Amino acid sequence: MVVEILAVGTELLLGNIANTNAQYLSQKCATLGLSVYHHTVVGDNEKRMTDAIKRAMKRSDIIILTGGLGPTEDDITKEVCSKVMGFELVEDAHTKKRIAEHFKASGRKNVTENNWKQAVVPQGAKVLDNHNGTAPGLILEAEGKTAILLPGPPNELKPLFAEQVAPYLRSIQPETICSQIVKVCGIGESRAETMVLDMIDAQTNPTIATYAKTGEVHLRVTAKAENEEQAKKLLKPVVKELKKRFDINVYTTNEDENLEDVVVKLMKKHGLTVTTAESMTGGMLAGKIINVAGASECFKEGFITYSNKAKKKTLDVSKATLKKYGAVSEQTAKEMAKGGVFATDSDICVAVTGFAGPENTAEEPKGLVYISCYIKDKVFVKEFHFTGNRMKIREQAVVQALDLLRRCIIENYKSEK
């Protein structure tokens, strides 16, 4: 089945925001085995919206509309779509009650008359309760075509889609689609592709697709079958083979888990604490770790030692090392990591030092980064050559620092599994 995504909103046409809803919905449709051939954006304009809906109805089976469901006069998505598809608008008692409750819960007193506009729905449409706002989602079916109307704010659209639209789409799909992610770190995209080229070339069902992320590669395996059980059965050997090929480079096969989640989970499992000693990443590494809820169990303290003086004073990096090898060197990275453990009495310290640019000289080659990890009285260090601008280089360094931490814990706590 073919899906078309039609976003409504002047803020998109003015460039105030990017169309991240289209990205989210496209990803989800791909996972569900639905094809998306068009994204369209129009403003809150009846003529242009009508044309766009009619055109989408001709060339696609399902049209997902986002935005324009608000209470103001400008918001006309529901009205226009109902008109095009021949639906009458009627007040929905259930939705009206929900809106009243929503206002009561949020302590709003001055509910103006136009707020009740959101309780009006196309007669015969499926109404999807919105738990994060007042505009319900709507599903309209007519003449073999389906229109799905969703509110524009991503924090309303995403849960509505995940909880109510995805199951609906699955139910009208003749086949069941299941997919499984395999997240890999420490291997570049082209090398990852080469490693599975034979599998990709031979694939029919399941299929494998690779996605490059900053410092990571995600492989998505998707299978179609008559039912979920059969689809999952098709996935299993392929995922197993990928895990075998990528081995320790696979950090998770869980859709919702990212690298820092895995690292914090590993530390908690082994009861470890970590500290960070950052130069060029300047706190970004610690910032990532601390964004994991509950990180306080394993992260107590970190240091940003941007100057040589701070490296010496706080991390006890020796003057001789800095003089002989420089601040960006294997030796300095090692001493920073060791110093971090001794300064905090934590189990592990990860240290990062490098040149992020913008300058790029023979003495300070932009993108040269050393990352070290002190663990169980041993210190590991890796040299990297990143490309891109200052921010991009620092982001890649953070990913690789998290990954080094992950590998060091796995390697050094193998026996304690």
Next chain:
Amino acid sequence: MVVEILAVGTELLLGNIANTNAQYLSQKCATLGLSVYHHTVVGDNEKRMTDAIKRAMKRSDIIILTGGLGPTEDDITKEVCSKVMGFELVEDAHTKKRIAEHFKASGRKNVTENNWKQAVVPQGAKVLDNHNGTAPGLILEAEGKTAILLPGPPNELKPLFAEQVAPYLRSIQPETICSQIVKVCGIGESRAETMVLDMIDAQTNPTIATYAKTGEVHLRVTAKAENEEQAKKLLKPVVKELKKRFDINVYTTNEDENLEDVVVKLMKKHGLTVTTAESMTGGMLAGKIINVAGASECFKEGFITYSNKAKKKTLDVSKATLKKYGAVSEQTAKEMAKGGVFATDSDICVAVTGFAGPENTAEEPKGLVYISCYIKDKVFVKEFHFTGNRMKIREQAVVQALDLLRRCIIENYKSEK
């Protein structure tokens, strides 16, 4: 004049990336006074691309196409657009030479035959040299319509647009458009709007538009006139009035400058050094400051004191304070900032402590944050109540910490202007 943005790329339809090019181009068009009524995305498919181009030609004056200019067989944007508009494709010696030079400079040896496809251009088109890649930009004019073809990678598209497309669009515009940004921090969007409501209500030319950013509000003033001088003359009194109304809350009127740039500039101007003492932001504040090139002059060292133990040991926060008021309190924030200055001998320290969630209890109200700044032997502290998820709360805290630092420097170094 009406512009339509047509992005080509399967990676957009699969949701691998968001259409940030459309956002960038829309913003730029708005600044140039051009109206954008449609965004469209199609894949590398001849039929759908042809339809999209023909439709855009009917309803718009200018169509900007992005993506699909690469060297592979899949890349067909140039071919399809030339066909629709009746252009012959011919090899361009100048572009061929540039591509050869590009490969030589990047040390690539195996230049395959298909790379020369990028040297083929529509006969009679304007060729825009791409300094960051091998696909040139192209401008095709026929029957009163213009197609502008740009490469998909943002790091190629943006400089091409800024340096060559924007001047072209200005040259074909009957009017000159000038705009000026006024960036405000420390005032919410609705309050900011209220403060200029009379100006917005009375506006015809120039116009004022407000844009909400995390912790900030940007006001864009746009004027149309016969020439640049007259447009700028129209802008001047409006910008002056905005600066007067928002006073110290305006941190810059420079398009390319963000809050951390301003803060680093201020510190450099007064020869100041700063340290950071972060709890819930966990290094994100330092990370922002260090992302400014040349920040090493004023930032030497920072601390992430996530645990109470670290706050005591590293920042000398007293046990009594932590016990009596808790880690998230005005008192602790103040002692953290003072401790940061004494630990590093810097001129200033900014400290952040708060509850980022996900828990939200009476004892630990999510979003309660204290930010303090120790400067010239005085300590300032502010209380905030942020909403949103864990990441959003931490991002807002970083913006407000930078803003407090900015205000404290301005207030305390007034006489040294």
